Amino acid sequence: MRPGKPIILVVDDERMFRSILETALKNSGFSPVTASGAQDALDALDALPVDLVISDMMMPGIGGMELLGMVKAKRPEIPFIILTAHGSIEGAVEAIRNGAFDYITKPINEEDLALTIKRALDYSMLSSENEQLRSRFSEKFGFGSIVYRSAAMNRIVFRAKQVAASPDTTVAIYGESGVGKEVIANAIHYSGSRMSGRFVTVNCVAIPETLIESELFGHVRGAFSGAHQERKGRFAAADGGTIFLDEIGDLPVTAQAKLLRVIETQSFERVGSNETERVDCRIVTATNRNLETLVGEGKFREDLFHRINIFPIHIPALRDREGDVPLLAEYFLDHFRQHLGRKAPGISKAAMDMMLLHTWPGNVRELRNCMEHAVISADDQLIRPEHLGIGQEPRKNVRRHGMIEYNLSFPAGELSLDAIVDKALQTTLQRCGGNKSKAAEMLKVNRKMFYRGKE
Structure with a gap:
């Protein structure tokens, strides 16, 4: 709604009643415009920035009900109030x-009229603000925010748009660490009808096994030691929206059974409670692991796998997305120019050639980190290969001629077996782009090794 007096369009075939309404509206601080019938009203809508329509129900020719449909077709955001006699409630x-905000009975009470109009205008303004907010969220997190050029990603975005239009369908997103699984999950949420609800993220691997059920479903006071008050879980928080279960392959088997029940019945119980609670949310899962392999190993429930794998989306690694590296590099360059306050005039051909040769084991996340490092290191100069921090021979920095090389160096006096192990873990994790599962597989150790000294 614009600044100044709201413009109220009054539609009534009786001249005297239009005059009475016009005076009442002026007395209440509004700017009234009158029309004797539907066609005059539609002409006024085309000519003026009308904020609200008040129309009599019974008029010759086109009545108030039919006019309501016409106004909603032309200007759906405008509140519509019906005037009616006591006998036609x-x-x-x-x-x-059919879309009218409210009705007012004749004869008109001036105070009731003003209050009803104010409520309608307040509701309209709130709806408009919510629509603008939804539009901004959609712009920031929707499909328009995804940077790509490759045919491979075009297919992924097409599939994701398809499922975004089905708000109840469970989605399973697969891909290596750093490919953008959460970006796709966000786009599905903020491009669908559930965008007015919350997008709740749960990192299944980051929550201790003893607390996972409480985290997902909540608990009542006294449910376990330390439960001093009731707590809502992530599913309750996602009611009406979307819950994103990241690293679903690491969810403990005990919690998998509870998750299966939520998917099947849309209900759950908090830890320590017998009261069943209903939930209405879309479930999106993501993993960098092969769930079918985990099913075969008895580490993931087969029935749960089939429940979450209704609409699978497999995001390709960055190395398989031809044309995306230069586009993403320029995107991140512009991003860090703004956020770091650097000039960063551009990327040299030599630096770009090096990036095109690099295998990007950490995918888009690694490229983003690379560009942040480069913008800082270049110190407002053209970005050259030495600013990237990815090595002179990127394709050989992990494997060469069937061999794996580690160059470990330590300050004098700090060499020890523990130091060597920590350095090897750190180096491998870095080479795998922060993917602990991949690094653990390479070193043939349990991924818990990467939490040494953090417990």
């Missing part, structure tokens, strides 16, 4: 079902 209620 049924028709007014029907008008509300």
Whole structure:
């Protein structure tokens, strides 16, 4: 709604009643415009920035109910109030079902009229603000925010758009660490009808096994030692929206059974409670692991796998997305120019050639980190290969001629077996782009090794 007095369009075939309404509206601080019938009203809508329409129900020719449909087709955001006599309340209620904000009975009470209009205008303004907010979120997190050029990613975005239009369908997103699984999950949420609800993220591997059920479903006071008050879980927080279960392959088997029940019945119980709670949310899962292999190993429930794998999306690694590296590099360059306050005039051909040769084991996340490092290191100069921090021979920095090389160096006096192990873990994790599962597989150790000294 614009600054100044709200413009109220009054539609009534009786001249005297239009005059009475016009005076009442002026007395209440509004700017009234009158029309004697539907066509005059539609012409006024085309010519003026009308904020609200008040129309009589019964008029010759096109009546108030039909006019309501015409106004909603032309300007759906405008509140519509029906005027009706005491004997035709049924028709007014029907008008509300068809989109009218409210109805007012004749004879008019000036105070009631002003209050009803104010409520309608407040509701309209709030709806407009919510729509603008939804639009901003959609712009920031929707499909338009995804940077790509490759045919491979074009297919992924097409599939994701398809499922975004089905708000109840469970989605399973697969891909290596850093490919952008959460970006796709966000886009699905903020491009669908659930975008007004929350997008709740749960990192299944980051939550201790003893607390996972409480985290997902909540608990009541006294449910376990330390539960001093009731707590809502992530599913309750996601009601009406989307819950994103990242690293679903690491979810403990005990919690998998509870998750299966939520998917099947849309209900759960908090830890320590027998009261069943209903939940309505879309479930999106993500993993960098092969769930079918985990099923075969008895580490993931087969019935749960089939429940979450209804609409699988497999995001390709960055090395398989031809044309995306230069586009993403320029995108991140512009991003860090703004956020770091650097000039960063551009990327040299030699630096770009090096990036095109690099295998990007950490995928888009690694490229983003690379560009942040480069913008800082270049110190407002053209970005050259030495600023990238990815090595002179990127394709050989992990494997060469079937061999794996580690160059470990330590300050004098700090050499020890523990130091060597820590350095090997750190180096391998870095080479795997922060993917602990991949690094653990390379070193043939349990991924818990990467939490040494953090417990």
